[in-house]
Amino acid sequence: MLALPLIILSLGLSAFASPIVQPRGSSSLSHLALQKVLDDASPIFGYFTKANASYSSWMSQYPDSTQLIHMNIPGAHDPQTWNYSLATQESLNHVTDLDGNPPAPPEFYRCQEKSFIDMLNAGIRVFDIRYAFDVTNSTLVYWHSQALLSETATVEDTLFGFYAWLDAHPTETLMLSFQYEGSTTLHGTDDASVQLALFNLLTSPAANNYFLQEKDQFGTLGQARGKITLLKRFDLDQLPANYSTALPGIHFSPSLWTDNDPDITLVYNTAENLTAYIEDFYEIDSGLGTSAAHNIDLKYNATTAHLIKAATSYPDSLFWSFASSEYDINLDTPMIMALGNGTDTPLGGVNQRLIPFFETMKGKRLGIVMFDFFDTPSNLVETFLCIMS
Numbered sequence: 001m002l003a004l005p006l007i008i009l010s011l012g013l014s015a016f017a018s019p020i021v022q023p024r025g026s027s028s029l030s031h032l033a034l035q036k037v038l039d040d041a042s043p044i045f046g047y048f049t050k051a052n053a054s055y056s057s058w059m060s061q062y063p064d065s066t067q068l069i070h071m072n073i074p075g076a077h078d079p080q081t082w083n084y085s086l087a088t089q090e091s092l093n094h095v096t097d098l099d100g101n102p103p104a105p106p107e108f109y110r111c112q113e114k115s116f117i118d119m120l121n122a123g124i125r126v127f128d129i130r131y132a133f134d135v136t137n138s139t140l141v142y143w144h145s146q147a148l149l150s151e152t153a154t155v156e157d158t159l160f161g162f163y164a165w166l167d168a169h170p171t172e173t174l175m176l177s178f179q180y181e182g183s184t185t186l187h188g189t190d191d192a193s194v195q196l197a198l199f200n201l202l203t204s205p206a207a208n209n210y211f212l213q214e215k216d217q218f219g220t221l222g223q224a225r226g227k228i229t230l231l232k233r234f235d236l237d238q239l240p241a242n243y244s245t246a247l248p249g250i251h252f253s254p255s256l257w258t259d260n261d262p263d264i265t266l267v268y269n270t271a272e273n274l275t276a277y278i279e280d281f282y283e284i285d286s287g288l289g290t291s292a293a294h295n296i297d298l299k300y301n302a303t304t305a306h307l308i309k310a311a312t313s314y315p316d317s318l319f320w321s322f323a324s325s326e327y328d329i330n331l332d333t334p335m336i337m338a339l340g341n342g343t344d345t346p347l348g349g350v351n352q353r354l355i356p357f358f359e360t361m362k363g364k365r366l367g368i369v370m371f372d373f374f375d376t377p378s379n380l381v382e383t384f385l386c387i388m389s
């Protein structure tokens with residue numbers, strides 16, 4: 001259990017009040033402008049709600065001197081898919097139809113059920129952001145492969161949501177991983193115009209205030225509170241080299257991040273030999289007709305093998321493990337992999353099985369763990385956070 005009565009007492013209810021819930025009549029223009037941006041962001045970001053400080057401020061219990069790479073930090077894989085129902089898919093047909101690259105049934109893409117704000121309030125601190133241009137090649141929006149998640153909530157709008165949330169939760173720090181999402185529109189590519197749009201977004205005056213300006217170094221929690229560490233799962237290889245030089249954050253080049261690999265070793269800082277160990281085995285391609293229980297077992301084994309490595313080796317390196325997976329053409333959707341398929345999977349999905357595993361890892365450093373359907377079972381994140389408390 002997270003025992004944090006002092007935090008709840010000392011922050012009281014005022015910690016729950018977001019800066020955006022104020023009566024309109026008393027609001028300044030800048031406040032109304034922020035309100036407008038947050039309204040635009042809401043299909044992806046959700047609406048600000050009251051939070052339980054045990055989770056929304058869980059980092060307050062760690063000292064400033066804590067190295068981020070020594071922490072256990074929960075993340076959400078493909079968080080932008082949280083509201084991707086059939087109704088949402090159909091409501092976006094007028095956009096996706098323009099391109100002739102229609103999406104498959106929504107359950108193939110959906111990996112979450114709670115909004116960004118709910119994730120933040122529940123303790124999630126790492127977000128796996130997948131961007132690409134909309135069909136007009138003008139605006140960076142959220143996709144998961146062919147699934148457009150919103151035409152109106154741009155990536156930029158949602159960044160203002162993160163900034164506003166951090167202002168209300170100054171003890172916390174976030175990591176935003178940006179990855180170009182391929183297979184979105186028929187002709188969409190990671191070309192120079194996409195890369196320039198992303199560069200401009202991440203070096204805007206607002207971004208400069210909130211993104212840490214260090215490069216290829218993880219710092220301490222104290223340095224990072226109220227700020228965002230940029231995790232660059234992209235290259236700016238279509239732009240002159242001075243653009244890459246100018247952008248802060250930690251570079252996980254897609255050329256080094258081998259696809260569908262359960263055990264990646266990625267040097268993100270060659271000068272200092274700083275290394276990340278990554279588990280990203282997501283396509284559980286064990287052969288058509290295999291059972292969900294078998295595929296869940298394969299994924300659970302890969303994830304726990306990597307978490308045991310995190311607990312027992314390279315204490316000063318980053319560990320980043322993905323508990324998320326799918327085998328859609330075998331009808332093992334992200335939800336079935338994470339949560340099981342009823343009586344077919346008596347041990348549950350990866351998430352249910354991780355809870356007793358986490359309970360055996362008391363006091364261990366596991367690093368960053370990315371979940372699908374992070375809120376199920378309801379004690380998953382709590383059990384993970386309690387490993388170190």
Ligand SMILES: *[C@@H]1O[C@H](CO)[C@@H](O)[C@H](O)[C@H]1NC(C)=O
Nearest residue numbers: 042043044046083087088091
């Ligand atoms: C979630 O999707 C439904 C169906 O498309 C929509 O009515 C609802 O407004 C969406 N929620 C948010 C927060 O946008």
Ligand SMILES: *[C@@H]1O[C@H](CO)[C@@H](O)[C@H](O)[C@H]1NC(C)=O
Nearest residue numbers: 001002008052053054055382
């Ligand atoms: C917040 O969550 C903690 C941990 O689950 C719980 O003990 C506490 O009662 C909750 N507080 C409120 C105000 O709901």
Ligand SMILES: *[C@@H]1O[C@H](CO)[C@@H](O)[C@H](O)[C@H]1NC(C)=O
Nearest residue numbers: 135136137187188189190191
């Ligand atoms: C968008 O850009 C791609 C090249 O990346 C191009 O093939 C396509 O025609 C463009 N679409 C529009 C609507 O301009």
Ligand SMILES: *[C@@H]1O[C@H](CO)[C@@H](O)[C@H](O)[C@H]1NC(C)=O
Nearest residue numbers: 199240241242243244246247
């Ligand atoms: C990179 O160099 C070019 C040419 O000198 C310049 O136009 C551009 O503004 C520079 N970009 C950055 C991010 O420094």
Ligand SMILES: *[C@@H]1O[C@H](CO)[C@@H](O)[C@H](O)[C@H]1NC(C)=O
Nearest residue numbers: 267272273274275276314317
């Ligand atoms: C870099 O660090 C790793 C351990 O994280 C070690 O195995 C490797 O030998 C080091 N490489 C160099 C060139 O020092």
Ligand SMILES: *[C@@H]1O[C@H](CO)[C@@H](O)[C@H](O)[C@H]1NC(C)=O
Nearest residue numbers: 294295296297298299300301
């Ligand atoms: C998973 O690991 C367990 C324990 O080592 C083993 O018995 C089981 O066969 C593995 N599952 C698969 C599908 O390989």
Ligand SMILES: *[C@@H]1O[C@H](CO)[C@@H](O)[C@H](O)[C@H]1NC(C)=O
Nearest residue numbers: 291292330331332336341344
């Ligand atoms: C999930 O369970 C349903 C109902 O028993 C079954 O029809 C379906 O084939 C199962 N799917 C998988 C991937 O096991």
